[in-house]
Amino acid sequence: MTEDFVQTPEVQALLDRASGVESDAGDARLKAITRDLVEAIMKAIVKHDVSESEFWAAIKYFQDSGDEFGLIVPGVGLEHFMDLVMDARDAEAGRSGGTPRTIEGPLYVAGAPLVEGEANLTDDADDTDTLYMNGRVAGPDGEPVEGAILHVWHANSKGFYSHFDPTGTQSPFNNRRRIRIGPDGRYAFHSRMPSGYSVPPGGPTDRFMKALGRHGNRPAHVHFFVEAPGYRTLTTQINFGDDPFAGDDFAFATREGLLPVPNRQGDSAYIAFDFELQRAEVSDEEHFSARVRAEA
Known part of the structure; x- marks a missing residue:
């Protein structure tokens, strides 16, 4: 699998919906930034063949970082x-x-x-x-x-x-x-x-x-x-x-x-x-x- 997977219609439609760009409501600048950030994470997951366990370990790391996020x-x-x-x-x-x-x-x-x-x-x-x-x-x-x-x-x-x-x-x-x-x-x-x-x-x-x-x-x-x-x-x-x-x-x-x-x-x-x-x-x-x- 290559990063081109992120450009497939299904994934692009997911990004549009998840970032709210299909809706007239909300903040347009925030939507655009959110879409780009999430897309960059998706590309990194594909590029580095991140496993499901690695993904959730990363999420837990940031959940547990608490007061140290500022470091x-x-x-x-x-x-x-x-x-x-x-x-x-x-x-x-x-x-x-x-x-x-x-x-x-x-x-x-x-x-x-x-x-x-x-x-x-x-x-x-x-x-x-x-x-x-x-x-x-x-x-x-x-x-x-x-x-x-x-x-x-x-x-x-x-x-x-x-x-x-x-x-x-x-x-x-x-x-x-x-x-x-x-x-x-x-x-x-x-x-x-x-x-x-x-x-x-x-x-x-x-x-x-x-x-x-x-x-x-x-x-x-x-x-x-x-x-x-x-x-x-x-x-x-x-x-x-x-x-x-x-x-x-x-x-x-x-x-x-x-x-x-x-x-x-x-x-x-x-x-x-x-x-x-x-x-x-x-x-x-x-x-x-x-x-x-x-x-x-």
């Missing part, structure tokens, strides 16, 4: 692929410049405390070094972006994020803040040094990565949103350039321009990093995507 999506490269798509669309539109975007990941929590001045992100005791980070938020012409909000979040020294910590020991917004940027566009914060981490051992993502001959490790990193009126909201993160997994991040978040090497001095480490925002052309670009995010 599987970046792990198979889909979240990074969306960054590449948005980069390509910008290039086609003649838009360039600005700090590179990269994946958000599944561990943001809305409603972190809003602070001004030099911020302390860490609420809980953590026996590790102190990270100091500072820099500037500027626009495409170098102008300081007054009133910007810098969202910052990262793991603790055990590789766990508050709100998602399986030990249940962290405060709700430990290592999470929103920093209001002043007239000079500058920001500064300190926190206890984050660690890299792996996906939960033995979990759905770990099993999938091992079946692919891959690992599930991330380097130490810090996540950011930057939002400001009149500018495109930026989603990005820095990976520590001296981490052994900096060039082999299972989630594909490493991008050129986002790999600062901390200046380590005794029990402290320093990173200087500037953000450059692009101007928004439409108001929707000033807001976050419609992704569902956790709330504490």
Whole structure:
């Protein structure tokens, strides 16, 4: 059997009916996307001679993945692929410049405390070094972006994020803040040094990565949103350039321009990093995507 089987009248009629294209009701864009996605899955089933048992094992895998689905999506490269798509669309539109975007990941929590001045992100005791980070938020012409909000979040020294910590020991917004940027566009914060981490051992993502001959490790990193009126909201993160997994991040978040090497001095480490925002052309670009995010 070849993929031509999917083009037979019977299968094509099934696709039309299953995606609702024969009906005037419903959303036409959703119907077209659904039809293409289902057809692609059908072609893969035929191409790789997927058995009935393999098919249902795959369905069960996704049913059982639960909270780890947000790790599987970046792990198979889909979240990074969306960054590449948005980069390509910008290039086609003649838009360039600005700090590179990269994946958000599944561990943001809305409603972190809003602070001004030099911020302390860490609420809980953590026996590790102190990270100091500072820099500037500027626009495409170098102008300081007054009133910007810098969202910052990262793991603790055990590789766990508050709100998602399986030990249940962290405060709700430990290592999470929103920093209001002043007239000079500058920001500064300190926190206890984050660690890299792996996906939960033995979990759905770990099993999938091992079946692919891959690992599930991330380097130490810090996540950011930057939002400001009149500018495109930026989603990005820095990976520590001296981490052994900096060039082999299972989630594909490493991008050129986002790999600062901390200046380590005794029990402290320093990173200087500037953000450059692009101007928004439409108001929707000033807001976050419609992704569902956790709330504490």
